[in-house]
Amino acid sequence: MTAGAISALAYASDAVSGAAPALLAVRQLRLSDFRNYRQLRLDCGLEPVVLVGANGAGKTNLLEALSFLAPGRGLRRARLDEVCHRPRSAGNDDAPATSWAVAATLDTPDGRVAIGTGLEPARNEGGLPRRVVRIDGRTAPSQTALGRHVAAVWLTPQLDRLFLDGASERRRFLDRLVTALHPEHAGDVAAYENALRQRARLLGEGNRDPHWFTALEDTMARHGVALAAARADTVQRLDAAARLGVGPFPRASLAMAGEVDGWLATMAALDAEDRLRGELAASRLRDADAGTTS
Numbered sequence: 001m002t003a004g005a006i007s008a009l010a011y012a013s014d015a016v017s018g019a020a021p022a023l024l025a026v027r028q029l030r031l032s033d034f035r036n037y038r039q040l041r042l043d044c045g046l047e048p049v050v051l052v053g054a055n056g057a058g059k060t061n062l063l064e065a066l067s068f069l070a071p072g073r074g075l076r077r078a079r080l081d082e083v084c085h086r087p088r089s090a091g092n093d094d095a096p097a098t099s100w101a102v103a104a105t106l107d108t109p110d111g112r113v114a115i116g117t118g119l120e121p122a123r124n125e126g127g128l129p130r131r132v133v134r135i136d137g138r139t140a141p142s143q144t145a146l147g148r149h150v151a152a153v154w155l156t157p158q159l160d161r162l163f164l165d166g167a168s169e170r171r172r173f174l175d176r177l178v179t180a181l182h183p184e185h186a187g188d189v190a191a192y193e194n195a196l197r198q199r200a201r202l203l204g205e206g207n208r209d210p211h212w213f214t215a216l217e218d219t220m221a222r223h224g225v226a227l228a229a230a231r232a233d234t235v236q237r238l239d240a241a242a243r244l245g246v247g248p249f250p251r252a253s254l255a256m257a258g259e260v261d262g263w264l265a266t267m268a269a270l271d272a273e274d275r276l277r278g279e280l281a282a283s284r285l286r287d288a289d290a291g292t293t294s
């Protein structure tokens with residue numbers, strides 16, 4: 001999690017609304033059985049924090065712990081059980097942990113909030129360990145609740161793939177920024193992609209049942225237009241901030257280029273949904289032949 005990225009987002013909304021910049025500060029971080037940390041408690045002030053230590057000391061592990069305070073799989077995209085503390089040399093009373101926890105006290109524009117998340121051991125025999133999220137001591141139904149409190153963006157060396165890989169990786173990165181401002185965005189993306197996959201499977205199977213397609217295309221149209229609108233809003237805010245320039249760097253101008261994105265600039269969202277429904281229905285045969293969603 002980079003404080004710079006967080007303040008860039010706060011800055012973006014500031015540039016649009018003229019309100020005071022929204023800042024987020026981690027005041028306390030506690031870890032249990034998280035990677036190389038058996039127990040850790042870190043108290044922080046409001047100043048930026050720099051982590052210094054030898055290779056393998058656990059600096060990136062700390063950042064990874066912070067990254068779990070936002071929805072998703074964290075900055076290493078690790079399996080949740082990989083994160084459990086494993087002792088260096090296993091002895092009898094030193095068995096690998098089967099759960100881990102990250103707890104943080106944050107100062108946010110809406111006040112102080114306590115967030116806890118981690119992997120909880122199975123409740124009963126044969127059950128599976130599961131990820132839990134607690135906000136101010138109350139268990140949240142899903143990770144989406146985290147998005148209402150924490151907007152986290154990270155830049156790691158592995159992200160250079162953004163420049164090498166295709167547009168879908170770049171959209172995924174943008175969607176993380178968007179979710180920071182629009183917590184419901186992640187749900188729209190998941191619903192859209194799910195319907196898109198189901199439609200592609202029906203086309204691949206040669207199914208021509210219009211009722212199935214109409215239902216799936218309706219889901220795609222509603223969530224597709226909602227997610228395009230959220231992306232447009234985020235990119236507009238970033239654009240407003242980027243135009244102000246940062247130090248000696250050239251000013252950037254940002255815009256979304258895409259079919260639905262273009263419609264939204266000229267028509268109401270409901271009209272864009274109708275148009276997307278119509279175009280999806282009209283492209284079934286072409287998509288079945290091409291094996292893709294045009």
Ligand SMILES: Nc1ncnc2c1ncn2[C@@H]1O[C@H](COP(=O)(O)OP(=O)(O)OP(=O)(O)O)[C@@H](O)[C@H]1O
Nearest residue numbers: 035036055056057058059060061082083084085086
């Ligand atoms: N599940 C785990 N249990 C215990 N230790 C772990 C676990 N996963 C990773 N580690 C240990 O964490 C250490 C790596 O920590 P981390 O990547 O945070 O180091 P770093 O301080 O960022 O180092 P560098 O300066 O090289 O980037 C390694 O020693 C590794 O053995």
Ligand SMILES: [Mg+2]
Nearest residue numbers: 056059060061
């Ligand atoms: Mg590191």
